[in-house]
Amino acid sequence: MDDGRITDGQGRVVDAKNCIVVMTSNLGAEYLSRNTAPDGKIDPTTKELVMNALRNYFLPEFLNRISSIVIFNRLTRREIRKIVDLRLSEIQKRLESNDKKITINASEEVKDYLGAAGYSPAYGARPLQRLIEKEILNRLAVLILRGAIKDGETANVVLEDGRVVVLPNHTDSEMEEDEDMLDDDDAMLELEDGTNGNMDLYE
Incomplete structure (x- = not known):
């Protein structure tokens, strides 16, 4: 990501210096579908299972370039x-x-x-x-x-x-x-x- 670039639909390079890139994934969704607390919060064990699913799928070099990984709570x-x-x-x-x-x-x-x-x-x-x-x-x-x-x-x-x-x-x-x-x-x-x-x- 340090040496990569973003282009639009016409191939023009986009300046993303002031952008926040948000990426979503369904990796580990099978763990999130289990029962959670009534307020939708996810227990630490489930969070670790999801993080392991990410580590097993993505290369460490990619994950190290991501500023923050957020696991959303289930909807109430x-x-x-x-x-x-x-x-x-x-x-x-x-x-x-x-x-x-x-x-x-x-x-x-x-x-x-x-x-x-x-x-x-x-x-x-x-x-x-x-x-x-x-x-x-x-x-x-x-x-x-x-x-x-x-x-x-x-x-x-x-x-x-x-x-x-x-x-x-x-x-x-x-x-x-x-x-x-x-x-x-x-x-x-x-x-x-x-x-x-x-x-x-x-x-």
């Missing part, structure tokens, strides 16, 4: 819940930026479910975004296409029998007849087959 339940709120808030802003005047109102039970199902000790909160897309965005997209939720309305999201449900605001009798209209189950299957379960409601 409260922190996961904050991430759920943040993700839902981001979705709301993206809807608004794409002229979708629809308010997402998720119940506390839904948020708790997303936090529990969307967090993995091995992968952290990364699966949460995919879970929200599958459980909320895809279902919301179907209801918008069917006219069951319209601009200016609120999309209420609840938990029923352990499943996330986006409630329609209009029944079939209130909507215009459409011979090609799919029911919810068929539409969800089509979405998942065509997009691997990830439909972008807002591009």
